[in-house]
Amino acid sequence: MKSDSESSAKDADYIASSDFADVPPLVKGNHNYEYTLDPSASAFAGTTVSPNYGSKVTNSDTCFQSKKETKKGAVVGLDDEYEPFDYSKLHCEDPEITFFATLTTYLSYAIIIFFGHLRDFFGKRTKRSRYFSEKEMVIEKGFAPIVKVAENFYTRRLYHRIQDCWNRPITSEPGSVIDVVVRKSADGNKTLRWSTNESSSNVEVETKRCINLGSYNYLGFGDDWKNTCKDYVWEVFDDFPINTLSSRVDIGTTVYHRELEETLAKFVGKEAAICFNMGYGTNSATIPSLVGKGCLLISDALNHTSIVNGSRASGASIRAFKHNDEKDLEDVIRESIAGGQPRTRRPWRKILCMIEGIYSMEGEICNLKKIVEVCKKYGVYVYIDEAHSIGALGGTGRGVCEHTGVDPKDIDVLMGTFTKSFGGMGGYIAGDKALIEGLRKNCAGSVYHNSLSTVVCKQCIVSLKIMMGLDGSDMGQQKIKKLKENCNYFRKKLTEMGLHVYGDYDSPVIPVMIYNPAKIAEFSRQCFERGLAMVVVGFPATPIILSRSRVCVSAAHTKEQLDYALVKIKEVTDLLQMNYKKHLV
Numbered sequence: 001m002k003s004d005s006e007s008s009a010k011d012a013d014y015i016a017s018s019d020f021a022d023v024p025p026l027v028k029g030n031h032n033y034e035y036t037l038d039p040s041a042s043a044f045a046g047t048t049v050s051p052n053y054g055s056k057v058t059n060s061d062t063c064f065q066s067k068k069e070t071k072k073g074a075v076v077g078l079d080d081e082y083e084p085f086d087y088s089k090l091h092c093e094d095p096e097i098t099f100f101a102t103l104t105t106y107l108s109y110a111i112i113i114f115f116g117h118l119r120d121f122f123g124k125r126t127k128r129s130r131y132f133s134e135k136e137m138v139i140e141k142g143f144a145p146i147v148k149v150a151e152n153f154y155t156r157r158l159y160h161r162i163q164d165c166w167n168r169p170i171t172s173e174p175g176s177v178i179d180v181v182v183r184k185s186a187d188g189n190k191t192l193r194w195s196t197n198e199s200s201s202n203v204e205v206e207t208k209r210c211i212n213l214g215s216y217n218y219l220g221f222g223d224d225w226k227n228t229c230k231d232y233v234w235e236v237f238d239d240f241p242i243n244t245l246s247s248r249v250d251i252g253t254t255v256y257h258r259e260l261e262e263t264l265a266k267f268v269g270k271e272a273a274i275c276f277n278m279g280y281g282t283n284s285a286t287i288p289s290l291v292g293k294g295c296l297l298i299s300d301a302l303n304h305t306s307i308v309n310g311s312r313a314s315g316a317s318i319r320a321f322k323h324n325d326e327k328d329l330e331d332v333i334r335e336s337i338a339g340g341q342p343r344t345r346r347p348w349r350k351i352l353c354m355i356e357g358i359y360s361m362e363g364e365i366c367n368l369k370k371i372v373e374v375c376k377k378y379g380v381y382v383y384i385d386e387a388h389s390i391g392a393l394g395g396t397g398r399g400v401c402e403h404t405g406v407d408p409k410d411i412d413v414l415m416g417t418f419t420k421s422f423g424g425m426g427g428y429i430a431g432d433k434a435l436i437e438g439l440r441k442n443c444a445g446s447v448y449h450n451s452l453s454t455v456v457c458k459q460c461i462v463s464l465k466i467m468m469g470l471d472g473s474d475m476g477q478q479k480i481k482k483l484k485e486n487c488n489y490f491r492k493k494l495t496e497m498g499l500h501v502y503g504d505y506d507s508p509v510i511p512v513m514i515y516n517p518a519k520i521a522e523f524s525r526q527c528f529e530r531g532l533a534m535v536v537v538g539f540p541a542t543p544i545i546l547s548r549s550r551v552c553v554s555a556a557h558t559k560e561q562l563d564y565a566l567v568k569i570k571e572v573t574d575l576l577q578m579n580y581k582k583h584l585v
């Protein structure tokens, strides 16, 4: 038991932490940044300028501080030895789907859809279908069914046929090796049941030990957590509850939140940071508090759904530019600035460019240098989601800025998540002090959401300190180095096999293209049989003909594990004729 004085000292910590009363409001003056647009300037040559467009436009409504000029080479935290990623030289173009693969993929979908409709047709009439039996067809009088999976043709006739390839339960920690539950279906895959060995006293779930090539366990904390983080995380329980039962601005800020934010800001090279209880929620709650009506978001065409949903919820206008294409970005910016807001043609209140460090379905690294150049030229703020790149890219794991040699000061909003490299949960925004203080006061994630659990905070602090070498060892550095070696080794070998591999070297996300819907399931099942846990992804997460297996490599994978996986993947891809570079199909 703690004495009264001890616990009141702790309380004081809690209460003192919500002292944000003097924070300036987010969207108000407090800026010294202006852009002036002159339609006759050479940058706008060839652009149609709206007749209502004023010749001089000053953006006087922005919450950001000025973009400070940065000295050449003065990149915060950049490892001197680190060779920056030169996109124009080092970027790997994604292979093109072959004509034959396109044809057979569409044909396969046509056949599945045709037979699906045929089965629906007879099923509805005979009521002898697992989706249209008497029991299934009962509808409460006067009410439309609130949830009815059977209404969805795609779910019924496409997804259910192969649903055993997704949502596989595991019974071990999500390390480089996992125990995956074996499931069976008694109703044509509509529902799945765990396979069990029952004795009189015990029910044992049947599992299969697999090499895990699907988790975002980039730095391997899923494997060594008990030896690296557990003791420190466990200590939190002595002093703090798991849940502060409060939002950040009330009494949900603890010393751990502060420590995490301060350490993180230092790590990524920004003045300040704020953490949230969910990565998805970080985007979806932050974007609406930064922009609204009269603002413009110019978003990469392949951005994550959390960015898309946050953008839609903000009420700002949204325009997409071709994935990772700075030329198209420039065209969209020029056209948008010249045209102004819809109908009124007034200038945009502010413009943000939304991008990601590593695109999670493509494994592609952002063309950051060029994109930042374009954004600087037109006075467009840069918002970057580093969910997959923080901890994974750069000589010291500082993410895509370090990897591409871009000064973090040139990025206005640096977002990331703790769910990948950190082995934790939640997300963060790092930026200038004014931005972060504004978010503390105005962002729903800070004002209305429950604050990030103290236990998770500690996990993120510990893993971050390991990455930074503040634990006094070089373990973090070794992990970052090993991850890079593993990623590049695996990517090279898969490419040499003749597979269609997307993305760039150094990226821990390695998509292997499958294309054909019949092969999605067979690839997953054949790999599972051989002891490989693979993630397969299809429509609607990808365009309909671009199904793929998304391999995620970890620093915890050993060379032996990777070699075993490569041998097995070769067997499966030969069987399924997936070496598109060698075969026609």
Ligand SMILES: Cc1ncc(COP(=O)(O)O)c(C=O)c1O
Binding pocket: 278, 279, 280, 281, 283, 304, 306, 356, 360, 385, 387, 388, 417, 418, 419, 425, 426, 427
């Ligand atoms: C690019 C990107 N942003 C945000 C998120 C959401 O993160 P979380 O899973 O931590 O909520 C993800 C999830 O994978 C992601 O890939």
